[in-house]
Amino acid sequence: MSTLAIDGGNPVFAEKAHVPAWPPADMDTAEQLKEIYLSHAWSFYGKHEVAFNEEFAAYTGAASCAMMANGTVTLEVAMQALGIGPGDEVIVPAYTWIATGTSVVVCGATPVVVDIEPDTLCLDPAKIEAAITPKTKAIIPVHLYGSMADLDKIMAIAAKHNLYVIEDCAHAHGGEWNGKHVGTIGKVGSFSFQQSKTVASGEGGACITTDPELGEALGRISHIGYQYGAVQGQATAPPPMGMISHNYRITEFQAAILRSQLRDLRANTLLRDYNAEYLRKRINAINGFQVQARGRCANLQGYYQFAMTLDPAALKDGIDRAKVCEALRAEGVGVGGGGWGNLMYEHKLWSVPKDMYRVESFEVADDIVKNKLITMSLTWLMLPQNEIEMVADAFEKVMAVYGK
Ligand SMILES: Cc1ncc(COP(=O)(O)O)c(C=O)c1O
Numbered sequence: 001m002s003t004l005a006i007d008g009g010n011p012v013f014a015e016k017a018h019v020p021a022w023p024p025a026d027m028d029t030a031e032q033l034k035e036i037y038l039s040h041a042w043s044f045y046g047k048h049e050v051a052f053n054e055e056f057a058a059y060t061g062a063a064s065c066a067m068m069a070n071g072t073v074t075l076e077v078a079m080q081a082l083g084i085g086p087g088d089e090v091i092v093p094a095y096t097w098i099a100t101g102t103s104v105v106v107c108g109a110t111p112v113v114v115d116i117e118p119d120t121l122c123l124d125p126a127k128i129e130a131a132i133t134p135k136t137k138a139i140i141p142v143h144l145y146g147s148m149a150d151l152d153k154i155m156a157i158a159a160k161h162n163l164y165v166i167e168d169c170a171h172a173h174g175g176e177w178n179g180k181h182v183g184t185i186g187k188v189g190s191f192s193f194q195q196s197k198t199v200a201s202g203e204g205g206a207c208i209t210t211d212p213e214l215g216e217a218l219g220r221i222s223h224i225g226y227q228y229g230a231v232q233g234q235a236t237a238p239p240p241m242g243m244i245s246h247n248y249r250i251t252e253f254q255a256a257i258l259r260s261q262l263r264d265l266r267a268n269t270l271l272r273d274y275n276a277e278y279l280r281k282r283i284n285a286i287n288g289f290q291v292q293a294r295g296r297c298a299n300l301q302g303y304y305q306f307a308m309t310l311d312p313a314a315l316k317d318g319i320d321r322a323k324v325c326e327a328l329r330a331e332g333v334g335v336g337g338g339g340w341g342n343l344m345y346e347h348k349l350w351s352v353p354k355d356m357y358r359v360e361s362f363e364v365a366d367d368i369v370k371n372k373l374i375t376m377s378l379t380w381l382m383l384p385q386n387e388i389e390m391v392a393d394a395f396e397k398v399m400a401v402y403g404k
Helices: 027-039 047-060 073-081 099-106 151-161 212-222 252-284 321-331 363-372 378-382 385-402
Strands: 064-068 089-093 110-114 136-139 164-168 188-192 205-209 289-291 298-300 305-310 335-337 373-377
Touching (some): 064 073, 073 099, 073 212, 252 385, 305 363, 321 335, 363 373
Parallel strands (some): 089 136, 164 188
Antiparallel strands (some): 064 205
16 A cells, blocks of 8 residues: 555656646637737627527537527526516526526526435436426426436426426536437527636527527527627517517627637547546446446536545545545645535525525435535546546545545
8 A cells, every 4th residue: 555645655646637728728719819809890699609609509409509698697598588487486406506596586486406316416307296386387407517417307207297498508518418419408408608617718608499489589588689690780670579688698709719619529528528437437446436427318428527426434534525635636636525515505605595495305415515525627537548547546546545
């Protein structure tokens, strides 16, 4: 058994791992940004925005895409386009970023919190029906980190109860469920392009849909009512009366950055999925560790984080998750303990009064996020092969000392 780096031994990574800078940047894109700047055409259905909408729709197999300012307003716009509002209830997972729930509140509806599965860490279909009431209008499954919610079961429940499914794909760009890109199975797919994401432009988001009429509504609601492709000041066809719209537009700068990343998305998704599978095999063989399960029908997974759980019962007395993470970091592996650290509605930024949401079930999520979750950013799935192996070596080394 070799001495851990935390105790003065040699670290597995004698030199820093070759983690790529994220988001990526290249000179061709920098030139394009300069060109846009000098063109004075910075926003409003510019050529890059229109082109990305078309390219992302084609990439995902959607009928249309509507780019927006971020992946929070995309959820709001999706709900608004589906007529969800005051008096309605929307089912959301207990573990996700706060936006999945706050966007429901912004629409005047009530988020209803349902627990996650212990393996995929996504919304548990077995617990959804108990939360459905006559007021329920939609389910928002989140394809969390590097897995996918069970869309077959969720779509079946939605069909049975006449509910909409809005897929929150903020973590899942590039992922495919049974050969279909995530976001095209439910009524709307909502994406975030915030700078930590798999496809990133600082800020940004998009809604995709396979329903052209709904696509038109998503575009208009986010573009202050303008029809798709309109020139500023030249609205020719008015929005339907009662369609209250917003300015949630993205700029040409972001659209150009996203176009360049979209060209690499398939290759990057394949690379991360391949490396994640290698790590899954090695890390799952370590007593106490369980890598977040793949989406059950995932033929390709888009990783935002590489997530795993560590059972505290597998650790020696006096050792906990934080200590394991500290030891891994000393070996040169960039793990974070606890992800966002809390249930959605216990996050320090959650400011929704208790009577404006309902908690139906949460025990699995609570235990996992508070006691067991460990994550690694997507960039760690982009290391050269020998360094991917060294990451697994480091987990084995630490657990050889700290595991029971
Ligand atoms: C699951 C999930 N949904 C929605 C969002 C909101 O995206 P944005 O930060 O672009 O508003 C995020 C952002 O982290 C997220 O993780």
